[in-house]
Amino acid sequence: MSVTDDDLAVVAHSFPNFKELVLVCCDGFGTSGLVVVVSECSYLRVLELIEDEVTDDEVDCISCFPGDGVTNLESLAFDCVESAINFESLEKLVARSPRLNRHVSISQLYRLLIRAPRLTHLGTGSFSPSEEQPQNDNSRESDYLSAFAACRSIVCLSGFREIAPEYLPAIVPICATLTSLNLSYANVDAEQLKPVIRLCHKLQVFWVE
Structure with missing residues (x-):
């Protein structure tokens, strides 16, 4: 299934209480689209990217989770993302999230x-x-x-x-x-x-x- 960055932006902007995004065997989107989702959807509990083809737009979505307090994140899976991530940001995200990849x-x-x-x-x-x-x-x-x-x-x-x-x-x-x-x-x-x-x-x- 093809999902574009614009599609992800529409979801993020249209549903302020959006909680779960699971993309399985999808293509057509990149890390820029993911940035919009993680930065806009403060109630996000699940972000799972499974067997997807994710374009490297040279932006790190892990660094874009908002705020410094406890997050609602329960499940994070992104091993199909080939680009490097900021490990310090990931470590901080794990530290303030009840479950975490x-x-x-x-x-x-x-x-x-x-x-x-x-x-x-x-x-x-x-x-x-x-x-x-x-x-x-x-x-x-x-x-x-x-x-x-x-x-x-x-x-x-x-x-x-x-x-x-x-x-x-x-x-x-x-x-x-x-x-x-x-x-x-x-x-x-x-x-x-x-x-x-x-x-x-x-x-x-x-x-x-």
Whole structure:
């Protein structure tokens, strides 16, 4: 389905109490259209972009969420947005939102997790070490395990683009609560997955490719 920036602007300007926008397999719009939505719709609870083709207009929509107080945002999924985002803006948004989701390193993900222990849905585009991070750092690995262990409310986990397989065990602390696990973008094999998936006793939805 084709959706234009003008279409998004009409929605944002016509419905001041607009709360949910979910676009699945859509094209024709860019980050400029998303900026209008996030800046104008202060009651927005859900913004999910799933398998969309989003044009990079060189504007960062994450930085355009209004205000400094607590937001109404409950679900944010944008891993199909190819352009870089302002991580500080994302971190602040997560910190003031009750729930929250390709240019995010494992160290940045860790910072997000410790700031938002009440997350129930987490979609991450990247789950790999940053270039400056040592590959064999046992203390960091323990930190990531601890961060996930603090997020016992997570029931839906997705994303994992370019995952470094050695970090997959980091999600073990939350496996028991997961009802949905999407590894369709993850470059892991069956043997690497077995120790994790056998712990997901409540799993109802499981995606792999």
